[in-house]
Every structure is written in C-alpha cells, then in structure tokens.
Amino acid sequence: MNIAYLAQLSPEIRTPPFDGPANHIRHIIHEWREMNHRVRFIGGINSIYWKSDDLKNFEPIENQQKKILERSLRKIQTITHLPYLNFFESSHFSRIILNQLENIDCLYERASWMSYGGLLISKKMDIPLILEFNGDPLLDLKSKGQLPRGLQLAISSSLFRFTLTRATHLIASGQGWKNNLIEKWKISPEKISVVENGTILVNLLCRENLANFQEKSSQFPIKIAYLGGFYPWHGTKIAVNAFHELIREGINAQFVMIGDGSDLEDTKRVASSLGIEEKVVFTGTLPPEKYANILAGCHIGLSPYCGWSEYSGLKLFDYKAAGLAIIASGQNGQPETLVHNKTGLIVPPCDEKALISAMKLLAKDRNFTVALGRQARFEAEAKHTWRHSAENIINIINQFVDINKK
Secondary structure, three states: OOEEEEEOOOOOOOOOOOOOHHHHHHHHHHHHHHHHOOOEEEEEEEEEEEEEOOOOOEEEEEOOOHHHHHHHHHHHHHHOOOOOOOOHHHHHHHHHHHHHHHOOOEEEEEEEOOOOOHHHHOOOOOOOOOEOOOOOHHHHHOOOOOOOHHHHHHHHHHHHHHHHHHEEEEEEEOOHHHHHHHHOOOOOHHHHEEEOOOOOOOHHHHHHHHHHHOOOOOOOOOOEEEEEEEEEEEHHHHHHHHHHHHOOOOOEEEEEEEEEOHHHHHHHHHHHHHOOOOOOOEOOOOOHHHHHHHHHHEEEEEEOOOOOOOOOOHHHHHHHHHEEEEEEEEOOOOOOOOOEEEOOEEEOOOOOHHHHHHHHHHHOOOOHHHHHHHHHHHHHHHHHHHHHHHHHHHHHHHHHHHHHHH
C-alpha cells in the first residue's frame, strides 16, 4: 500500500532527541516500511514543509510566495484582530504538497488544532483520510495558558469539529481519547477505532536484565523512575514531595527523573529545598537507547498526571516493557492499559497522599512490586510492540482503501 503520512504541524522528527509525538511518527512509519508498505512523510516544521521517504533524508518542499491578496488580508486581520481561520495555511499546505502525492492509496494524518490541509487534499484526490487523535488540543492549549476565547474559540472549535466529522475515520490512541471525541466533539462511536501506543523497549530490553526479574536481597535500594515531560500537568513536583516521604520514613530509595520541560528547574528546587537532591538524579532528555537501561535497573515507574483528562501516555508502555511496577494517576476506568493490583496501582490525580501511600506500599512489599512488574512486562511483549500498533492501524486503513476502490 502507498500511504502519505501528513503532519501539517509536525514535531521535530529530523534530528534527535525526539519527543513522544516524534517517536510515535517515526516508529509507525518504520514498522510500515518493514511491512513493505511505501510511506512518504510530509510535515510542516518551523514554517517549512519537508518530505521524506525513509526518515533519514529530508528534503524541503519549495514554498511558493504568498499572494498579494493573502498578504493584504493577513495585515488587515492583524490590525483589526479579526478571527483567525487558518485558511491560508491549510490551503497552502494542500496546494504545495498535492503534486508530491502520486499513486497514494490513503492519507494518514496526525490531527492538530485548526489544521485541515489534509482534509482538502483528501477531497481533491478522492482518497480516504484517516485522522490520528492523540489528545484534545484544547486541553493542551489550556495547560499552556494559550486557550482562545470568545468568538475565536467558537470558530476554531467549529473548524476542528468539522475536520473530525469530515475525515473518513478516526483512530484514537486510547479509550479515554475515544470517549473525549464522543462526548466533547460529538463524533459517532462507529467512526472511531482505538489503537494504543507501542514501545521500542520490548525489543531493546531482555527479561533477564530487568530488576524485577532478578533475585536480590530485600536490602538493596528501591529504585523509582519518572520518564516524560516536566510541565505542570505532569505532576513532577508532587512526585518529588511523595518521594521525600519515603526518605523521611527511612526507606532506602533512589529516584531518577528523565526528561525536560518548563517545570524542570522548579522540580529541582523542590528536591533541593527538601534536602534530598543527592537522592534524586535528573538526567535531562535521553533517547530510548539511553534511558532503556536506566529503566531496566529500576523497580517502580511513576506517572503522576495532575490536571490532564487522558492518562495513558507513552511512558506507561515504556514502564511496562521495562518490567516496572507502575503507579499512575487515573479515573473513570483510565488508564485502560493498567489493571489495578495486577499491572500497576491507579491513584486519583493530584492526590499526593494517595501517591505516597502507593509508593510506600510498593517500597515495603517487594514481592508485590515484583509481581506487578513481571505481569506488566508480559503484557508489553504481547500487546505493546510498535509492530502490533502498526499492524492494527493498517488493518483499519485497509477497510477504507478497499471500500474506496470498489
């Protein structure tokens, strides 16, 4: 099959380190190519459109100059603060890349706020558009203090809903996001499939090298890991406060925090103010090949989201692959990838006391920690490889490509 993977607003996928969205794109495309599908990536990075057929060599697509009418309207819009429709950007995206998509069977696009260039291309070429929904962009904008207001919010929300409803099919990266599409964006359940994320750590790590698969004395330090972004909704400061309570009780524990973000320095200051800076290691952003061995040496993985409605982040699948006993924020059946008391412990979001209790339970009951971690690894091997995710997506795409050819 010939697939165009579109990302009108793309993360940086050309050079490492790659963030979660970039890793998702790269792994899915890699697996599709390994399955003998031809895939062309086209995405907008820093206001320039790039294409690649192998994710190694990226070629900029010649960007046509803005027309006089477009420049004039933009100037008027800026001066008068008229509502922003993202029309020129989306039509520009569709116009420029249209001739880059010969013999394409399907468009697969990572949905982004007010970006409907892929929809325009789909209508012009009369081929299916499968939209991947990895999170509600309004929640992301709100968490960053960039939520539009008034008429702008109404117009941009309508445009986003229009794009979702006109796409051929939607693939949500978790059941929580499917629920969000149904309840908030009023999308028919029949139009949505769920395909969870994957993890490369299943392939990078062997069971026998994982801490929870090794027989050791109960006296060794319990090692706790956090992997991901350092932003207010990730709960990193809450995690450090909870870890401090373990140390106060005399529990022999260490904490490694992997990642970067606007809350990193504040999180470091919290650790310093509590006098535990020697017990908490901050590594910065690392590629999977580097952080894999760090997670392999740990026993517990934390995902203390606070103020976020979907709790099934990429870190959970990495934790499961590393055989960690997971403590994750969740509610209303989320995160679906964990089963409480079987593959992890689910605590209410922003509940520091509950997080502390869960951490103390696992730190003191090593047998329980080992049991959770091992079961998590078994599930990762069975369900959370990127090949498993890529195959599930292809099976969905095939349904609509076959219908379109009839």
